[in-house]
Amino acid sequence: MSEAAVIDDAALAFHLLVRNPALFGGIVLRGQGPVRDEMVAFATAAIGKNGPVVKIPPNVDAERRLGGLDLAATLAAGQGVVRAGLLDSAAGGVIILPMAERVAANVAAHIAQAIDRGDLAAILLDDGHEPDEVPPAVLTERVAFCCDISLLRESCVRDWPKAKKLAKVDRLDNSRLQSIAVTAAALGIASVRALNFAHAAARAHAALHGRKVAGDDDLEAAVRLVLAPRATQIPQMEAPPPEPADSPPQDNEADEGNDSRKIEDIDLDDILLEAAAAAIPRHILDQIEGRALRGGKGQVGRVGQKQKSALRGRPMGARRGVPGHGRKLALIDSLRAAAPWQNIRRRATRADDRRKIHIRKSDLRIRHYEQRRESLTIFAVDASGSSALSRLAEAKGAVEMMLAQAYVKRSQVALIAFRQAGAEILLPPTRSLTRARRALAALPGGGGTPLAAGLLAARQLAEAALKRGQTPTVAVLTDGKGNVALDGSANRDAAAVEAIGAAQGFAAQGLASIVIDISPRPRAEAAELADALGGRYLPLPQAQSAAMVAAIENL
Amino acid sequence: MGSFPFSAIVGQDEMKQALLIAAVDARIGGVMIFGDRGTGKSTAARALAATLPPIMVVEGCRFNSAPEQIDASPDYVPGQKIKAVKAPVPFVDLPLGSTEDRVLGTLDLERALGAGEKHFEPGLLAKAHRGFLYIDEINLLEDHVVDLLLDVAASGENLVERDGLSIRHPARFVLIGSGNPEEGELRPQLLDRFGLSVEVRTPEDIADRVEIMKRCDENERDGRGFAAAWADEDGKVLKRIAKAKAALPKVETPESILEDMASLCKAVGADGLRGELTLMRGSRALAALDGKKQVTRKHLKKIAPLALRHRLRRNILDETGSTTRIERALEELFG
Incomplete structure (x- = not known):
């Protein structure tokens, strides 16, 4: 736009x-x-x-x-x-x-x-x-x-000389309401609130322009303003919109009469959809694409950000105690504890005591913070070559085992697979088994080993987790033999150098890690990688899920 | 926004059914609603509370006491004259991040600082007594608040022992939770406390969605007129609930159906007794709502997914959803 x-x-x-x-x-x-x-x-x-x-x-x-x-x-x-x-x-x-x-x-x-x-x-x-x-x-x-509005330099404030009162604008007719519903469905919008907002916006837009009946322009504006920013998928333009003529007859026949929609209506749907697609804000597009890359289904919505704020150590009320040594006085709670006794204490004190409040040591309360450093375990799994499928299956088993306990421990799990030309986040950090299942359902395998790319992706996730106040742990499942360089070329030597470089950068960040060697015969390369990462090395030829979970938990 | 008429809610039959059952038999133990945002979860619960006939409460009692149970109210001084007044069925929306103080009640600071009196300031639990307690995004609620709620929901009584206070007051309410399982799982202990669970989806049908827009618009423009237009329908719902409540004690559950319930719970591996109990109570309430004197397999089949789907033990190897597993078991057992 x-x-x-x-x-x-x-x-x-x-x-x-x-x-x-x-x-x-x-x-x-x-x-x-x-x-x-x-x-x-x-x-x-x-x-x-x-x-x-x-x-x-x-x-x-x-x-x-x-x-x-x-x-x-x-x-x-x-x-x-x-x-x-x-x-x-x-x-x-x-x-x-x-x-x-x-x-x-x-x-x-x-x-x-x-x-x-x-x-x-x-x-x-x-x-x-x-x-x-x-x-x-x-x-x-x-x-x-x-x-x-981050790119705007020019004023947005306008005058609307023709504006009317909203109450004077009629409800949209059936076929226009249907257009809203069809467009919302194509954009993957589940919420009914969005529909009502779009309807109201169309009417309000008409009122702003002094129209008594909302027309196609008003509808288009409503779709751009309300629906586009809520898109969770990019509409498929070439596919015809769902056939509205198939929908069952309305129970409300007195309205507008005809249910069968004319060709123009369907054209209108197309126009609206195009308008909406063009108006999807940049950051929403990025989100949708990010999700598509991770293999999500798109209907997840803006999941996860909310948990961010809940993670920080939050004040958990107060308890009896004397402040000092880093313990903070909880003023309100102390006063609250002292309050009921004020009359009694006042009576018990001498007449020349002018204190307004009588506070005893036993009233003092200190702040009690909950230390909830949530942990995030990032699995970076080598999904290359012939044994990829079984390795991935084991990693998947481990992820699910850890997740099954996640609601008890409040820990999160993420999974990165690296194969062929690059790394892919199969499962963004989550505590939800439902999401994990869906993301893990289709696991790609085979191809070369872009080890460095995998490590970089894991590091990015880990750093983002640190920023959120989580404690990340990275588990790399590999045989340590990278053969695809960062630029995607099959260059064994460059790949090895880059992998060690990426690992050292990783170690410099002080991130906890473990390398699980899953090759049938443990090799020197994986041990070297662990060394560069500054992490533990664990040869586990059979890659059993349970042993893996135990090792990670003992880190 | 004023409350939306219950009968004007488009679709969402399973959710409406579950709420009706909870209204008929409060002992069912609450309803958990899973689903996306903006699918009318809170609207439906709020609407039902508003539809129910007003309850009699003691005037000035901060604990919503019924006149015949005034003894239980901490506000009541024996011998005091009371006056009963009508009040709407309470509907309390418990926000995420509520503190213990707000939920349980706490020392009335105003009285304490001002007059130096120790006085209890009731919390949201007292407000919800005899009504509904709605918790949006219950899966994101702090664990310690969840524990408190579970305890009170199970005992029907709020016992406060803090700030030098020692108070107990009845707190019986229908707990309605909602949440999106994609944003964090619920603890199994909490899930198990809910009698019924429903999964709501956004209406897929375009015609339904159009109808929703129309009705919301009408409600927004002329809430009173809209409510009046649906008053008859709401009245019918009300009558149905009242009839079912009256008939409930007389509804019979044949031995064979009880056996069916037990074998179903065994087949799907629902832990604990609560599943069977809920199946029994739910089927009975359903039969009562249908105006039947006896519970049949039809009722059992209808209630089974609602009563059991949240009690199945997670099976990491079986990717099938709980509802499908229950339906499969129903099919195998009863054909």
Whole structure:
């Protein structure tokens, strides 16, 4: 899409939201810059006329978010002073959520509830760079629009002289509603919310342009603005869209009459689909392609990012204890413990004691953090040559065995296979057996051994895991004989040098690893590789799953 | 958004069925709903709660006490005069990341700091008493909160021993969980506590999806008119539930059907007694909803996937889904 078109679409989505915040639930504005600042300022002014606009800092605590007792004021006044939570004070208006891609799961859940109740709309400011750095799915699901404005230099704020009231615009006719449904299906959108948003957007677009009845232009805009950013697959253009004439008759016959759709309607579906395909934002495209590469089915959605925020050591309440030695005082909890005794203690003290609060040592509480360093085991499996299938099957067995215990241990597993020209992530980090099964169902095997490529892929995954606060362990299953260089050529010498180089880079990162030698007769190459990796070497000619799991767990 | 009329929900028959069964017999122990986002899970649960007739509660009681059970309320002072008022069936949405305090209840800080009194501030469990407790994305809920919930759901009572408080109050609710198994598995212990489980998919049929858009739009424009248009249908559902509730104690379960249930559980390898119990209660509730006096194999077959699919032990070598395994067993046993 050209930049002008991107600006137009961002402007459209933005103005649709500003005019009907409650109806659309919100918008994701991806990318920083002056354009976004201007949009936020405009929205604040425009929506602020009718309701509150509240900014929610990303680190806001539950008390402030949901409201509760204002401790400082309560102590000063000697009676309970309740402060409304940020979310409550935004009722009937809009919240602005900076750094939405990093918002914690619990904060997102509360906001999602408020959107569901129709209390407020959310403007999510998404500063993510990587394709998988996006706001939590619970939120993106509930807001109608998502605009990538990172490349915009020009203002998005417009005037709409002809705009009408939304209530004056009629419902879409049957065949246009059907077009929305068909397009959504082709884009692999499962959610029914998306359909309703698209319908509302078509009507609101018509209202914006002063039309009483929504036409094909309005529909196309709705598809671009609402459906395209939710695509989970790239539509197959050459295939005809599903035959709507086959669908069973509507139970609602009074409406619009004819069920059989005309040729023009089907053409309209094509046009819509093309419009949608052209409007899929870049980071969503990257996501879809990334998934296709890993062999996913595409309907997974934006799985996984959510768990990120849950992993960090999170405060787990407080317990009795004296602060110091790195233990932090839990102020609220200490006061809470002291509170019931205040009257009694005051009575027991001398008259000249002016202390407002009486706190004893036994009241002190310290913060208690949960150390939940989740572990991630990355299997990098040599899938080359004739024995590949049995090796892969064993690796698969080990992955599943580890996963079967994963919900107890909260550990994740990933699987990389390297063969022929490169490495492939067969199973991105997951705790889900369901996903693992599906990804492992079709295991490719055979070809050369791009060992260096495999190691690099494992290192990338491991580093990403470290960033998320996980502890990665890499298990390389190979005979250590690389014969395909990084550029894909069959050059044994270059491959060997590169493999050792990649392994040393790996070791420099301090990543824990183990090399499991799965050749029928253990060889020097694999041991050398383990040495370069700075990891353990385990010859395991039969590659038994159980022994493998035991070895990795003992690392 | 106001609540959507229960009968206006398009498709999703299995989910609606499971919710109705839970409404008829609360002892069934909750419903777990697996499925993608935006498939109407919370809408359906919320709609059912709103459809049910109002309950009588004691005015001012923060524990939703029924007038005849006011003794159990910590708020009640013996001899105190009470007044019964109508209240809607509670529906509590438990957000991810809820703290223990919010779930169980805690010391009322306001009273404690202000008046120096020790007073209990009820949590979400008290709010959900006699109603529904809905937990979206239950598979992402903190483990310790899940443990608390399981404990209370099993005992029907919330016992708080913390912050120098010692309080117990009844907390009986229909637990409704939802989640997407692709985003993390549920612990088997938790799964087993749910009576029924259903798998919802997004409606594939284009006509259904069009119908959904129409109805949502109508609801959005004129919620009251839309509710009125569906009031008759909702009334029928209500009558069906009321009838079934009344008939439930009289529904008979023949010995042969009980044997069928036991052999089915054995065949699919469902661990524990809970599977059989749920099969029995579920089939009975289903028969009652159908207006039948006796449980038949038809009811058993219909309820089996809902009652058992989440209790099958994971078999790493068998890739078949649980539902298929149950259906296969049903086919083999009963033809």
